[in-house]
Amino acid sequence: MPCLLLTLGMALVCSVQATDIPQTKQNLELPKLAGAWHSTAMATNNISLMVTVKSALRVHVTSLWPTPEDHLEIVLHRWENNSCVEKKVLEEKTENPKKFKINYMGANEAMLLDTDYDNFLFLCLTDTTTRIQSLMCQYLARVLVEDNEIMKGFIRAFRPLHKRLWYLLDLRKTEEPCHF
Numbered sequence: 001m002p003c004l005l006l007t008l009g010m011a012l013v014c015s016v017q018a019t020d021i022p023q024t025k026q027n028l029e030l031p032k033l034a035g036a037w038h039s040t041a042m043a044t045n046n047i048s049l050m051v052t053v054k055s056a057l058r059v060h061v062t063s064l065w066p067t068p069e070d071h072l073e074i075v076l077h078r079w080e081n082n083s084c085v086e087k088k089v090l091e092e093k094t095e096n097p098k099k100f101k102i103n104y105m106g107a108n109e110a111m112l113l114d115t116d117y118d119n120f121l122f123l124c125l126t127d128t129t130t131r132i133q134s135l136m137c138q139y140l141a142r143v144l145v146e147d148n149e150i151m152k153g154f155i156r157a158f159r160p161l162h163k164r165l166w167y168l169l170d171l172r173k174t175e176e177p178c179h180f
Contacts, residue, residue, distance in 0.1 A: 028097045030066035032117040037061050037140040041151060042169045043158045046134040050169055053079040053178065056105040057125060057136040059087070060171075060178055064121075069093070072100060074110075077178045084178035107136070113157045118142060120150045122157045146172060 039060040042050050049057040058078065065073040072091040077084050091100030091110045100110040106127050113122035124137040139154040141147070151170070158166065 033064045036063050038144050040141045041139040043166050044136045047167045049136045079178045
């Protein structure tokens with residue numbers, strides 16, 4: 001698959017099977033998340049979620065918009081029927097301000113791992129209904145720049161989430177048909 005130029009890195013993760021998300025201690029300020037974002041990297045414990053451009057969670061987030069009800073709308077693009085299509089996914093607030101309920105392509109929970117609001121956001125989607133949870137995490141950036149320190153922070157953030165192998169797709173090094 002030379003056109004995909006997948007840069008898959010595998011990292012063995014040693015942790016408990018339960019998903020305990022290492023989130024930042026700060027309170028989440030949803031209005032600061034509003035605006036444009038760029039999918040910069042993806043990581044998953046289930047390679048089928050992102051192995052091809054048609055995979056279920058191979059999505060490219062383009063913006064986030066808080067709603068008056070403190071929900072969060074994600075605008076994303078994905079490859080579907082040989083074209084790039086826009087989708088809007090509503091994340092509904094929960095008691096935990098960094099976790100949201102969603103209903104999108106098998107994922108039912110979204111978690112905000114970390115953000116500085118101005119440069120990066122680490123976001124994970126998961127299916128909590130199965131015995132072995134499938135996770136797909138994304139490193140979102142406000143602007144498309146090479147920032148290896150933030151990439152290292154992304155890897156540190158998702159590593160403890162699951163004990164299975166992780167697959168990393170660095171979108172800075174691929175030519176995606178639906179990447180903005």
